[in-house]
Protein backbone atom coordinates (compact mmCIF):
# COMPACT_ATOMS: atom_id res chain seq x y z
CA UNK A 1 0.00 0.00 0.00
CA UNK A 2 2.72 2.55 0.90
CA UNK A 3 4.58 1.83 -2.35
CA UNK A 4 1.41 2.27 -4.40
CA UNK A 5 0.57 5.49 -2.53
CA UNK A 6 4.08 6.91 -3.09
CA UNK A 7 3.96 5.95 -6.76
CA UNK A 8 0.57 7.62 -7.17
CA UNK A 9 1.75 10.81 -5.41
CA UNK A 10 4.95 10.84 -7.50
CA UNK A 11 3.04 10.44 -10.77
CA UNK A 12 0.66 13.20 -9.71
CA UNK A 13 3.52 15.58 -8.81
CA UNK A 14 5.36 14.85 -12.06
CA UNK A 15 2.23 15.47 -14.14
CA UNK A 16 1.38 18.75 -12.35
CA UNK A 17 4.96 20.04 -12.54
CA UNK A 18 5.39 19.05 -16.19
CA UNK A 19 2.96 21.79 -17.22
CA UNK A 20 5.30 24.37 -15.63
CA UNK A 21 8.69 22.87 -16.53
CA UNK A 22 9.40 25.64 -19.08
CA UNK A 23 9.06 28.42 -16.45
CA UNK A 24 12.32 29.42 -14.75
CA UNK A 25 12.79 28.92 -11.03
CA UNK A 26 15.29 27.75 -8.44
CA UNK A 27 16.19 24.05 -8.18
CA UNK A 28 13.94 22.29 -5.67
CA UNK A 29 15.36 20.92 -2.42
CA UNK A 30 13.03 17.96 -2.13
CA UNK A 31 11.08 16.00 -4.72
CA UNK A 32 7.97 15.67 -2.56
CA UNK A 33 8.07 19.00 -0.73
CA UNK A 34 9.44 21.11 -3.59
CA UNK A 35 10.58 24.48 -2.26
CA UNK A 36 9.06 24.14 1.22
CA UNK A 37 12.49 23.26 2.72
CA UNK A 38 14.01 26.17 0.76
CA UNK A 39 11.47 28.50 2.34
CA UNK A 40 12.21 27.04 5.76
CA UNK A 41 15.90 27.79 5.25
CA UNK A 42 15.03 31.42 4.51
CA UNK A 43 12.84 31.55 7.63
CA UNK A 44 15.78 30.26 9.70
CA UNK A 45 17.93 33.11 8.32
CA UNK A 46 15.26 35.54 9.59
CA UNK A 47 13.96 36.23 6.06
CA UNK A 48 10.36 35.96 4.92
CA UNK A 49 8.51 34.77 1.82
CA UNK A 50 8.59 38.05 -0.11
CA UNK A 51 12.33 38.43 0.51
CA UNK A 52 12.86 34.95 -0.91
CA UNK A 53 10.70 35.94 -3.89
CA UNK A 54 12.86 39.03 -4.56
CA UNK A 55 16.01 36.93 -4.60
CA UNK A 56 14.47 34.50 -7.09
CA UNK A 57 13.21 37.31 -9.33
CA UNK A 58 16.65 38.96 -9.31
CA UNK A 59 18.28 35.67 -10.21
CA UNK A 60 15.83 34.07 -12.65
CA UNK A 61 14.00 37.03 -14.20
CA UNK A 62 10.62 38.73 -13.85
CA UNK A 63 8.64 35.46 -14.01
CA UNK A 64 9.52 32.59 -11.70
CA UNK A 65 7.76 29.54 -10.37
CA UNK A 66 7.89 28.12 -6.86
CA UNK A 67 6.69 24.64 -5.98
CA UNK A 68 5.17 24.26 -2.52
CA UNK A 69 4.68 20.48 -2.54
CA UNK A 70 1.90 19.95 -5.12
CA UNK A 71 1.03 23.63 -5.29
CA UNK A 72 2.68 25.76 -7.97
CA UNK A 73 2.90 29.52 -7.50
CA UNK A 74 4.02 31.69 -10.40
CA UNK A 75 5.38 35.06 -9.31
CA UNK A 76 5.42 37.91 -11.78
CA UNK A 77 7.01 41.34 -11.57
CA UNK A 78 6.44 41.94 -15.26
CA UNK A 79 4.48 45.23 -15.45
CA UNK A 80 2.38 44.30 -18.49
CA UNK A 81 1.24 41.03 -16.95
CA UNK A 82 0.38 42.87 -13.72
CA UNK A 83 -1.75 45.22 -15.77
CA UNK A 84 -3.51 42.30 -17.49
CA UNK A 85 -4.08 40.30 -14.31
CA UNK A 86 -5.35 43.15 -12.13
CA UNK A 87 -6.79 45.73 -14.50
CA UNK A 88 -7.69 44.74 -18.05
CA UNK A 89 -8.50 41.09 -17.34
CA UNK A 90 -9.39 41.54 -13.62
CA UNK A 91 -8.79 37.86 -13.00
CA UNK A 92 -10.46 36.24 -9.99
CA UNK A 93 -8.64 35.68 -6.70
CA UNK A 94 -6.89 32.35 -6.34
CA UNK A 95 -8.96 29.67 -4.62
CA UNK A 96 -5.85 27.97 -3.26
CA UNK A 97 -4.79 31.15 -1.45
CA UNK A 98 -8.03 32.75 -0.25
CA UNK A 99 -10.27 29.81 0.65
CA UNK A 100 -7.85 28.80 3.41
CA UNK A 101 -8.07 32.28 4.88
CA UNK A 102 -11.85 32.25 4.59
CA UNK A 103 -12.16 29.06 6.64
CA UNK A 104 -9.16 29.05 8.98
CA UNK A 105 -8.53 25.69 10.70
CA UNK A 106 -11.91 24.65 9.28
CA UNK A 107 -13.77 27.39 11.20
CA UNK A 108 -15.56 30.13 9.27
CA UNK A 109 -13.49 33.33 9.57
CA UNK A 110 -13.74 35.86 6.74
CA UNK A 111 -15.61 33.11 4.86
CA UNK A 112 -16.88 34.50 1.59
CA UNK A 113 -16.47 38.13 2.61
CA UNK A 114 -15.52 40.68 -0.02
CA UNK A 115 -11.75 40.10 0.25
CA UNK A 116 -11.93 36.30 0.05
CA UNK A 117 -14.68 35.77 -2.54
CA UNK A 118 -13.20 33.77 -5.42
CA UNK A 119 -16.31 33.50 -7.60
CA UNK A 120 -15.82 36.48 -9.88
CA UNK A 121 -19.49 36.92 -10.81
CA UNK A 122 -20.56 36.97 -7.16
CA UNK A 123 -17.72 39.35 -6.26
CA UNK A 124 -18.62 41.80 -9.08
CA UNK A 125 -22.21 41.98 -7.80
CA UNK A 126 -21.22 42.39 -4.16
CA UNK A 127 -18.51 44.95 -4.83
CA UNK A 128 -21.00 47.04 -6.84
CA UNK A 129 -23.32 46.96 -3.80
CA UNK A 130 -20.49 47.92 -1.42
CA UNK A 131 -18.73 50.66 -3.43
CA UNK A 132 -21.15 53.47 -2.45
CA UNK A 133 -20.31 52.86 1.21
CA UNK A 134 -16.78 54.19 0.71
CA UNK A 135 -17.47 57.20 -1.48
CA UNK A 136 -15.50 60.38 -0.78
CA UNK A 137 -18.64 62.06 0.60
CA UNK A 138 -18.89 59.32 3.25
CA UNK A 139 -15.25 59.75 4.25
CA UNK A 140 -15.77 63.52 4.45
CA UNK A 141 -18.56 62.91 6.97
CA UNK A 142 -16.09 61.06 9.22
CA UNK A 143 -13.80 64.07 9.71
CA UNK A 144 -15.02 65.04 13.14
CA UNK A 145 -15.18 61.43 14.42
CA UNK A 146 -11.61 60.85 13.21
CA UNK A 147 -10.44 63.94 15.11
CA UNK A 148 -12.19 62.85 18.29
CA UNK A 149 -10.77 59.33 18.28
CA UNK A 150 -7.24 60.40 17.31
CA UNK A 151 -7.14 63.10 19.99
CA UNK A 152 -7.54 60.37 22.61
CA UNK A 153 -4.15 58.99 21.56
CA UNK A 154 -2.62 62.46 21.27
CA UNK A 155 -3.74 63.29 24.82
CA UNK A 156 -2.42 59.98 26.09
CA UNK A 157 0.98 60.62 24.46
CA UNK A 158 1.02 64.16 25.86
CA UNK A 159 0.64 62.65 29.33
CA UNK A 160 3.62 60.39 28.72
CA UNK A 161 5.81 62.95 26.93
CA UNK A 162 8.64 63.06 29.49
CA UNK A 163 11.36 62.18 26.99
CA UNK A 164 12.00 58.89 28.80
CA UNK A 165 8.95 56.63 28.76
CA UNK A 166 9.29 54.11 25.93
CA UNK A 167 6.00 53.48 24.13
CA UNK A 168 5.40 50.78 21.52
CA UNK A 169 3.83 52.79 18.75
CA UNK A 170 2.89 49.60 16.92
CA UNK A 171 0.72 48.67 19.89
CA UNK A 172 -0.70 52.17 20.31
CA UNK A 173 -1.54 52.46 16.62
CA UNK A 174 -3.15 49.03 16.71
CA UNK A 175 -5.34 50.15 19.60
CA UNK A 176 -6.24 53.39 17.89
CA UNK A 177 -7.09 51.88 14.50
CA UNK A 178 -9.17 49.20 16.22
CA UNK A 179 -11.06 51.89 18.13
CA UNK A 180 -11.52 53.88 14.91
CA UNK A 181 -12.89 51.02 12.81
CA UNK A 182 -14.99 49.81 15.77
CA UNK A 183 -16.50 53.21 16.59
CA UNK A 184 -16.65 54.84 13.18
CA UNK A 185 -17.48 51.71 11.24
CA UNK A 186 -19.68 49.76 13.59
CA UNK A 187 -20.78 51.99 16.47
CA UNK A 188 -18.80 49.85 18.97
CA UNK A 189 -17.13 51.71 21.83
CA UNK A 190 -13.91 49.74 22.30
CA UNK A 191 -11.78 52.11 24.43
CA UNK A 192 -8.49 50.40 23.64
CA UNK A 193 -6.47 53.63 23.56
CA UNK A 194 -7.64 54.84 26.93
CA UNK A 195 -7.34 51.33 28.24
CA UNK A 196 -9.32 52.20 31.32
CA UNK A 197 -11.27 48.99 31.37
CA UNK A 198 -10.55 45.36 30.61
CA UNK A 199 -10.39 44.98 26.75
CA UNK A 200 -13.81 44.20 25.29
CA UNK A 201 -14.70 40.64 24.31
CA UNK A 202 -14.58 41.73 20.68
CA UNK A 203 -11.06 43.19 21.06
CA UNK A 204 -9.77 40.02 22.70
CA UNK A 205 -11.38 37.82 20.06
CA UNK A 206 -10.11 39.90 17.11
CA UNK A 207 -6.57 39.93 18.51
CA UNK A 208 -6.56 36.17 19.03
CA UNK A 209 -8.03 35.50 15.60
CA UNK A 210 -5.49 37.81 13.90
CA UNK A 211 -2.70 36.05 15.77
CA UNK A 212 -4.11 32.76 14.48
CA UNK A 213 -3.94 33.98 10.86
CA UNK A 214 -0.30 35.00 11.34
CA UNK A 215 0.61 31.71 12.99
CA UNK A 216 -1.08 29.73 10.21
CA UNK A 217 0.71 31.70 7.47
CA UNK A 218 4.07 31.11 9.17
CA UNK A 219 3.40 27.42 9.63
CA UNK A 220 0.63 25.94 7.45
CA UNK A 221 1.27 22.50 9.00
CA UNK A 222 0.64 23.61 12.57
CA UNK A 223 -2.67 21.78 12.77
CA UNK A 224 -0.71 18.52 12.59
CA UNK A 225 1.36 19.42 15.66
CA UNK A 226 -0.09 18.27 18.98
CA UNK A 227 1.64 21.14 20.83
CA UNK A 228 -0.45 23.62 18.82
CA UNK A 229 -3.87 22.04 19.33
CA UNK A 230 -4.78 24.03 22.44
CA UNK A 231 -3.84 27.31 20.71
CA UNK A 232 -5.79 26.36 17.58
CA UNK A 233 -8.83 25.53 19.74
CA UNK A 234 -8.58 29.00 21.35
CA UNK A 235 -8.32 30.68 17.94
CA UNK A 236 -11.37 28.75 16.70
CA UNK A 237 -13.28 29.78 19.80
CA UNK A 238 -12.31 33.42 19.19
CA UNK A 239 -13.56 33.20 15.60
CA UNK A 240 -16.89 31.80 16.83
CA UNK A 241 -17.12 34.60 19.42
CA UNK A 242 -16.49 37.21 16.73
CA UNK A 243 -19.37 35.82 14.71
CA UNK A 244 -21.77 35.76 17.65
CA UNK A 245 -20.89 39.35 18.61
CA UNK A 246 -21.10 40.56 15.00
CA UNK A 247 -24.52 38.96 14.68
CA UNK A 248 -25.68 40.66 17.89
CA UNK A 249 -24.55 44.05 16.59
CA UNK A 250 -26.18 43.39 13.23
CA UNK A 251 -29.52 42.28 14.73
CA UNK A 252 -29.57 45.16 17.19
CA UNK A 253 -29.00 47.72 14.41
CA UNK A 254 -31.60 46.04 12.20
CA UNK A 255 -34.19 46.42 14.94
CA UNK A 256 -33.28 50.09 15.41
CA UNK A 257 -33.64 50.77 11.68
CA UNK A 258 -36.94 48.91 11.48
CA UNK A 259 -38.26 50.88 14.48
CA UNK A 260 -37.19 54.12 12.77
CA UNK A 261 -34.75 55.05 15.58
CA UNK A 262 -31.79 57.35 14.90
CA UNK A 263 -28.79 55.30 13.72
CA UNK A 264 -25.32 56.56 12.74
CA UNK A 265 -24.42 56.62 9.07
CA UNK A 266 -21.66 54.01 9.41
CA UNK A 267 -20.52 50.80 7.69
CA UNK A 268 -22.84 48.68 9.84
CA UNK A 269 -25.85 50.80 8.83
CA UNK A 270 -24.85 50.35 5.23
CA UNK A 271 -24.56 46.57 5.59
CA UNK A 272 -27.94 46.26 7.36
CA UNK A 273 -29.70 48.37 4.73
CA UNK A 274 -27.94 46.43 1.97
CA UNK A 275 -29.35 43.19 3.40
CA UNK A 276 -32.85 44.68 3.82
CA UNK A 277 -32.83 45.88 0.20
CA UNK A 278 -31.33 42.61 -1.11
CA UNK A 279 -32.96 39.80 0.90
CA UNK A 280 -31.30 37.23 -1.40
CA UNK A 281 -27.91 38.16 0.16
CA UNK A 282 -26.70 35.40 2.47
CA UNK A 283 -26.74 36.61 6.11
CA UNK A 284 -23.58 34.60 6.86
CA UNK A 285 -21.73 36.52 4.15
CA UNK A 286 -22.67 39.81 5.80
CA UNK A 287 -21.08 38.52 9.02
CA UNK A 288 -18.02 37.58 6.94
CA UNK A 289 -17.89 41.19 5.77
CA UNK A 290 -17.97 42.59 9.28
CA UNK A 291 -14.95 40.43 10.20
CA UNK A 292 -13.28 41.38 6.90
CA UNK A 293 -13.51 45.10 7.67
CA UNK A 294 -11.99 44.61 11.10
CA UNK A 295 -9.24 42.50 9.62
CA UNK A 296 -8.51 44.57 6.50
CA UNK A 297 -9.00 48.01 7.99
CA UNK A 298 -7.05 47.84 11.22
CA UNK A 299 -3.59 46.26 11.17
CA UNK A 300 -2.81 47.66 7.71
CA UNK A 301 -3.17 51.27 8.88
CA UNK A 302 -1.39 50.60 12.21
CA UNK A 303 1.61 49.04 10.44
CA UNK A 304 1.82 51.83 7.89
CA UNK A 305 1.94 54.40 10.70
CA UNK A 306 4.58 52.48 12.66
CA UNK A 307 6.82 52.21 9.61
CA UNK A 308 6.27 55.90 8.87
CA UNK A 309 7.52 56.81 12.35
CA UNK A 310 10.64 54.70 11.80
CA UNK A 311 11.33 56.23 8.37
CA UNK A 312 10.88 59.76 9.74
CA UNK A 313 13.19 59.13 12.67
CA UNK A 314 15.84 57.65 10.36
CA UNK A 315 15.51 60.60 7.94
CA UNK A 316 15.53 63.76 10.05
CA UNK A 317 15.59 66.05 6.98
CA UNK A 318 12.29 64.51 5.81
CA UNK A 319 10.83 64.88 9.31
CA UNK A 320 11.80 68.56 9.47
CA UNK A 321 10.27 69.26 6.08
CA UNK A 322 7.08 67.45 7.07
CA UNK A 323 6.85 69.38 10.35
CA UNK A 324 7.25 72.63 8.40
CA UNK A 325 4.46 71.67 6.01
CA UNK A 326 2.08 70.69 8.81
CA UNK A 327 2.88 73.92 10.61
CA UNK A 328 2.24 75.98 7.45
CA UNK A 329 -1.10 74.33 6.76
CA UNK A 330 -2.61 73.90 10.24
CA UNK A 331 -0.43 75.95 12.59
CA UNK A 332 -1.29 74.89 16.12
CA UNK A 333 -5.02 74.28 15.67
CA UNK A 334 -6.05 70.91 17.01
CA UNK A 335 -8.92 70.13 14.64
CA UNK A 336 -7.48 69.00 11.32
CA UNK A 337 -9.91 68.88 8.40
CA UNK A 338 -9.78 66.68 5.34
CA UNK A 339 -9.32 69.88 3.34
CA UNK A 340 -6.16 70.60 5.38
CA UNK A 341 -4.94 67.05 4.75
CA UNK A 342 -5.48 67.43 1.02
CA UNK A 343 -3.29 70.54 1.00
CA UNK A 344 -0.30 68.63 2.42
CA UNK A 345 1.53 67.48 -0.68
CA UNK A 346 4.71 66.43 1.12
CA UNK A 347 2.76 64.33 3.62
CA UNK A 348 1.27 62.50 0.65
CA UNK A 349 4.77 61.83 -0.74
CA UNK A 350 5.98 60.57 2.66
CA UNK A 351 3.05 58.14 2.99
CA UNK A 352 3.55 56.89 -0.57
CA UNK A 353 7.27 56.32 -0.06
CA UNK A 354 6.62 54.50 3.23
CA UNK A 355 4.14 52.26 1.44
CA UNK A 356 6.72 51.59 -1.28
CA UNK A 357 9.33 50.25 1.13
CA UNK A 358 6.91 48.82 3.69
CA UNK A 359 3.56 47.85 2.13
CA UNK A 360 1.51 46.28 4.95
CA UNK A 361 -0.51 44.08 2.56
CA UNK A 362 2.08 43.29 -0.03
CA UNK A 363 0.86 40.34 -2.08
CA UNK A 364 -2.18 39.34 -4.07
CA UNK A 365 -2.88 35.99 -5.70
CA UNK A 366 -4.96 35.77 -8.87
CA UNK A 367 -6.05 32.82 -10.95
CA UNK A 368 -5.95 33.15 -14.75
CA UNK A 369 -9.23 32.02 -16.37
CA UNK A 370 -7.52 30.99 -19.61
CA UNK A 371 -3.95 30.25 -20.67
CA UNK A 372 -1.95 33.47 -20.78
CA UNK A 373 1.58 34.40 -21.80
CA UNK A 374 4.00 36.33 -19.61
CA UNK A 375 7.26 37.36 -21.26
CA UNK A 376 6.83 34.50 -23.74
CA UNK A 377 6.14 31.85 -21.07
CA UNK A 378 2.78 30.10 -21.29
CA UNK A 379 0.97 30.09 -17.94
CA UNK A 380 -1.69 27.37 -17.91
CA UNK A 381 -5.25 28.39 -16.96
CA UNK A 382 -6.02 28.03 -13.25
CA UNK A 383 -2.52 28.92 -12.01
CA UNK A 384 -2.08 30.76 -8.71
CA UNK A 385 -0.18 33.89 -9.80
CA UNK A 386 1.36 36.10 -7.14
CA UNK A 387 2.05 39.79 -7.60
CA UNK A 388 3.91 41.65 -4.88
CA UNK A 389 4.27 45.39 -4.52
CA UNK A 390 7.04 44.69 -1.98
CA UNK A 391 8.99 42.76 -4.62
CA UNK A 392 8.38 45.17 -7.52
CA UNK A 393 9.12 48.24 -5.40
CA UNK A 394 12.51 46.93 -4.32
CA UNK A 395 13.82 46.08 -7.79
CA UNK A 396 16.67 48.35 -8.92
CA UNK A 397 15.40 48.38 -12.54
CA UNK A 398 12.10 49.97 -11.42
CA UNK A 399 13.29 52.08 -8.46
CA UNK A 400 16.94 53.22 -8.60
CA UNK A 401 18.69 52.91 -5.23
CA UNK A 402 15.58 51.06 -3.99
CA UNK A 403 16.41 50.91 -0.28
CA UNK A 404 16.82 54.69 -0.01
CA UNK A 405 13.84 56.39 1.64
CA UNK A 406 13.22 59.24 -0.76
CA UNK A 407 9.73 60.80 -0.86
CA UNK A 408 10.85 62.88 -3.88
CA UNK A 409 10.24 59.81 -6.03
CA UNK A 410 6.56 60.65 -5.66
CA UNK A 411 6.89 64.35 -6.44
CA UNK A 412 3.83 64.88 -8.65
CA UNK A 413 5.76 67.36 -10.82
CA UNK A 414 8.21 64.67 -11.89
CA UNK A 415 6.16 61.57 -12.71
CA UNK A 416 9.04 59.14 -12.02
CA UNK A 417 7.02 56.02 -11.16
CA UNK A 418 6.83 53.39 -13.90
CA UNK A 419 3.29 52.09 -14.38
CA UNK A 420 2.35 48.81 -12.66
CA UNK A 421 5.48 48.64 -10.50
CA UNK A 422 3.96 50.16 -7.35
CA UNK A 423 0.61 48.98 -5.98
CA UNK A 424 0.28 49.04 -2.16
CA UNK A 425 -3.54 48.98 -2.50
CA UNK A 426 -3.40 46.73 -5.59
CA UNK A 427 -4.77 47.97 -8.91
CA UNK A 428 -7.99 47.90 -10.91
CA UNK A 429 -11.53 47.02 -9.86
CA UNK A 430 -10.37 44.73 -7.04
CA UNK A 431 -8.07 47.23 -5.36
CA UNK A 432 -8.61 48.15 -1.71
CA UNK A 433 -12.13 49.46 -1.11
CA UNK A 434 -11.01 51.24 2.08
CA UNK A 435 -8.04 53.09 0.56
CA UNK A 436 -9.39 56.60 1.16
CA UNK A 437 -10.51 55.67 4.67
CA UNK A 438 -7.08 54.23 5.52
CA UNK A 439 -5.03 57.00 3.92
CA UNK A 440 -7.01 59.86 5.46
CA UNK A 441 -6.87 58.16 8.85
CA UNK A 442 -3.09 57.62 8.61
CA UNK A 443 -2.41 61.16 7.37
CA UNK A 444 -4.50 62.70 10.12
CA UNK A 445 -2.76 60.67 12.83
CA UNK A 446 0.73 61.35 11.51
CA UNK A 447 0.17 65.07 11.03
CA UNK A 448 -1.21 65.41 14.58
CA UNK A 449 1.81 63.57 15.98
CA UNK A 450 4.46 65.63 14.17
CA UNK A 451 2.54 68.83 14.93
CA UNK A 452 2.58 68.22 18.70
CA UNK A 453 5.65 66.12 19.48
CA UNK A 454 9.33 65.54 18.98
CA UNK A 455 10.24 61.89 19.30
CA UNK A 456 13.24 59.61 19.63
CA UNK A 457 13.31 55.90 18.90
CA UNK A 458 15.04 53.30 20.96
CA UNK A 459 18.07 52.53 18.73
CA UNK A 460 18.48 49.07 20.30
CA UNK A 461 15.22 47.69 18.96
CA UNK A 462 15.00 45.69 15.73
CA UNK A 463 14.07 47.70 12.65
CA UNK A 464 13.56 44.53 10.62
CA UNK A 465 10.28 43.56 9.02
CA UNK A 466 8.11 40.73 10.27
CA UNK A 467 5.83 39.05 7.75
CA UNK A 468 2.76 37.43 9.27
CA UNK A 469 -0.71 38.27 8.00
CA UNK A 470 0.73 41.69 7.16
CA UNK A 471 4.19 43.28 7.12
CA UNK A 472 4.96 44.96 10.44
CA UNK A 473 8.04 46.30 12.28
CA UNK A 474 9.55 43.45 14.30
CA UNK A 475 10.78 45.67 17.15
CA UNK A 476 7.39 47.29 17.89
CA UNK A 477 8.52 50.85 16.95
CA UNK A 478 9.33 51.98 20.50
CA UNK A 479 9.51 55.78 20.89
CA UNK A 480 9.81 58.37 23.62
CA UNK A 481 8.16 61.76 23.20
CA UNK A 482 8.54 65.39 24.24
CA UNK A 483 6.06 68.14 23.52
CA UNK A 484 7.06 70.67 20.83
CA UNK A 485 7.90 74.14 22.20
CA UNK A 486 4.91 75.79 20.51
Ligand code: HEM
Nearest residue numbers: 114115296297300301361364424425426432433434437438
Ligand atom coordinates in the same frame (compact mmCIF):
# COMPACT_ATOMS: atom_id res chain seq x y z
C1 HEM B 1 -3.15 51.77 4.83
C2 HEM B 1 -4.16 51.01 4.93
C3 HEM B 1 -4.54 49.91 3.97
C4 HEM B 1 -3.78 49.20 3.09
C5 HEM B 1 -2.28 49.32 2.83
C6 HEM B 1 -4.66 48.28 2.40
C7 HEM B 1 -4.28 47.41 1.41
C8 HEM B 1 -5.14 46.54 0.76
C9 HEM B 1 -4.73 45.61 -0.27
C10 HEM B 1 -3.33 45.45 -0.80
C11 HEM B 1 -5.82 44.92 -0.66
C12 HEM B 1 -5.89 43.79 -1.70
C13 HEM B 1 -5.64 42.47 -0.99
C14 HEM B 1 -5.62 41.28 -1.92
O1 HEM B 1 -5.64 41.43 -3.13
O2 HEM B 1 -5.60 40.17 -1.38
C15 HEM B 1 -6.94 45.41 0.12
C16 HEM B 1 -8.24 44.94 0.01
C17 HEM B 1 -9.26 45.33 0.83
N1 HEM B 1 -9.21 46.31 1.79
FE1 HEM B 1 -7.61 47.44 2.27
N2 HEM B 1 -5.92 48.44 2.90
C18 HEM B 1 -5.90 49.43 3.85
C19 HEM B 1 -6.97 49.92 4.57
C20 HEM B 1 -8.25 49.43 4.50
C21 HEM B 1 -9.35 49.92 5.29
C22 HEM B 1 -9.26 51.09 6.27
C23 HEM B 1 -10.43 49.15 4.98
C24 HEM B 1 -11.85 49.21 5.48
C25 HEM B 1 -12.35 50.12 6.24
C26 HEM B 1 -10.00 48.17 3.99
C27 HEM B 1 -10.82 47.20 3.42
C28 HEM B 1 -10.44 46.36 2.40
C29 HEM B 1 -11.33 45.38 1.80
C30 HEM B 1 -12.77 45.09 2.18
C31 HEM B 1 -10.59 44.74 0.80
C32 HEM B 1 -11.09 43.67 -0.18
C33 HEM B 1 -11.62 44.37 -1.42
C34 HEM B 1 -12.12 43.42 -2.50
O3 HEM B 1 -11.60 42.31 -2.63
O4 HEM B 1 -13.03 43.83 -3.23
N3 HEM B 1 -8.68 48.38 3.72
N4 HEM B 1 -6.49 46.38 0.98
